[in-house]
Amino acid sequence: MTAFTVRAPASSANLGPGFDSLGLSVPLYTTLRITPGNVTEVIPLGPELEGTPADESNYVYQAMLLVAKRTGLTLPPARVEITTDVPLARGLGSSAAALVAGIVAANELLGNPLDMDAVLDVAAREEGHPDNVAPALFGGIVVATLDKLGTHYVRLDPPVNxxxxxxxxxxxxxxxxxxxxxxxxxxxxxxxxxxxxxxxxxxxxxxxxxxxxxxxxxxxxxxxxxxxxxxxxxxxxxxxxxxxxxxxxxxxxxxxxxxxxxxxxxxxxxxxxxxxxxxxxxxxxxxxxxxxxxxxxxxxxxxxxxxxx
The missing domain is CATH 3.30.70.890 (GHMP kinase, C-terminal domain)
Structure with missing residues (x-):
């Protein structure tokens, strides 16, 4: 498999009363450059990620491992370069963007064993709610719920203007x-x-x-x-x-x-x-x-x- 890039956007959740269930996607991005290889390397780059782990304990790589756990497959070694312009701990879904990007990257590495509904469910269960991960994955405005039967959502195109x-x-x-x-x-x-x-x-x-x-x-x-x-x-x-x-x-x-x-x-x-x-x-x-x-x-x-x- 050749190298590829995954780009996941920031998000704004709740929008007032839609607590843990409503969010929208914002054009600030977390980007992963995935290069399959013989060893696993995790390389955070840029000022926003200064001080984050440069090894397999990094949140992005831990997100990738969630797909291996869900599917029972072994994640192949790869170089994972991480950049972001999503400010951390500011309420713009930085963790959701990292989580979604990691899950999508791992799914691609493994030959896409999960469909998008399953990708969303993995992300929502890890976060504990779908309000950030759903718009990060699908874009637009998303209303979503999480229960024992699955993650359910409706995506809306933004109103004109x-x-x-x-x-x-x-x-x-x-x-x-x-x-x-x-x-x-x-x-x-x-x-x-x-x-x-x-x-x-x-x-x-x-x-x-x-x-x-x-x-x-x-x-x-x-x-x-x-x-x-x-x-x-x-x-x-x-x-x-x-x-x-x-x-x-x-x-x-x-x-x-x-x-x-x-x-x-x-x-x-x-x-x-x-x-x-x-x-x-x-x-x-x-x-x-x-x-x-x-x-x-x-x-x-x-x-x-x-x-x-």
């Missing part, structure tokens, strides 16, 4: 820390609020109802509890719509904040507002506009794309 603006602060927030602040129980009223708003958000995205996003993205399940960990988050959730956002949400476990915008309108007022919130709270960071990635994970060999998620 829907773009995302992300505020990426210059500090890390681990998912474990962000999950630790969540309550163990919720009231019936909060459960009904979550169910109704998640359903409305999925329906609005599927029908391109951009006017409903601000209302549909309200959440009482995780964002209000995580707000103290992300200075300025409460202000953004309350006021970003006044500055051009169609809706706002904590991206995954944070600290990145995602705003939807209409691509026909200038995002300059929104950028100014988000930068001002950071400055007010003594933070540095980046404000960036992106389209929603629609390709998902790609495999490229000899300059040709062979398969996409």
């Amino acid at each position: 829907l773009g995302v603006t992300v505020l990426i602060p210059d500090f890390e927030l681990s998912t474990s820390k962000a999950r630790a602040v969540l309550p163990r129980e919720y009231s019936r009223a909060d459960a009904v609020h979550a169910l109704s708003h998640a359903a409305l958000l999925a329906a609005a995205l599927s029908q391109g109802r951009l006017d409903l996003l601000r209302h549909a993205m309200q959440d009482y399940i995780h964002q209000i509890w995580r707000a103290p960990l992300v200075p300025g988050l409460s202000d953004i959730l309350e006021d970003a719509w006044r500055h051009g956002a169609l809706g706002a949400a904590l991206s995954g476990a944070g600290p990145t904040v995602l705003c939807f915008h209409d691509t026909r309108e200038s995002t300059a007022p929104l950028h100014t507002y988000l930068s001002g919130v950071m400055k007010k709270n003594g933070l540095d960071g980046r404000v960036m506009d992106f389209p929603i990635d629609t390709q998902g994970t790609l495999i490229e060999r000899d300059g040709l794309i062979e398969r996409e998620g």
Whole structure:
């Protein structure tokens, strides 16, 4: 087998009320260059991966081993070069991109014994939820569930004129820390609020109802509890719509904040507002506009794309 490249995108999960079940793909990428050989080498490259393991304990290679475990096959030796422009521990699915890229790479090395539904299931069970791995694999916007029978999903093409603006602060927030602040129980009223708003958000995205996003993205399940960990988050959730956002949400476990915008309108007022919130709270960071990635994970060999998620 000749060398090939696997590229998996970043993702933003939850989008407000879609806790652990709703996400979209963002065009920042983790890329693996796989060269079959006689020995296994794991080589993380670039500043984002500085300090990550350069051996088989690396998370990407451990992801590759999941396919061998699921299929009962032996993973052949290969040189695995890893690069990424997905910021780590920022709520943009860096672990999901690494996981999906590793699983897809191993599946390719082994002759594709798993179909894409099985690839998703392996990834979702490793993560414990499908909200990041599903859009990383398939691109677009994905609603997904994980239960004992499997991982089930619906992929949506992004509505026309829907773009995302992300505020990426210059500090890390681990998912474990962000999950630790969540309550163990919720009231019936909060459960009904979550169910109704998640359903409305999925329906609005599927029908391109951009006017409903601000209302549909309200959440009482995780964002209000995580707000103290992300200075300025409460202000953004309350006021970003006044500055051009169609809706706002904590991206995954944070600290990145995602705003939807209409691509026909200038995002300059929104950028100014988000930068001002950071400055007010003594933070540095980046404000960036992106389209929603629609390709998902790609495999490229000899300059040709062979398969996409």
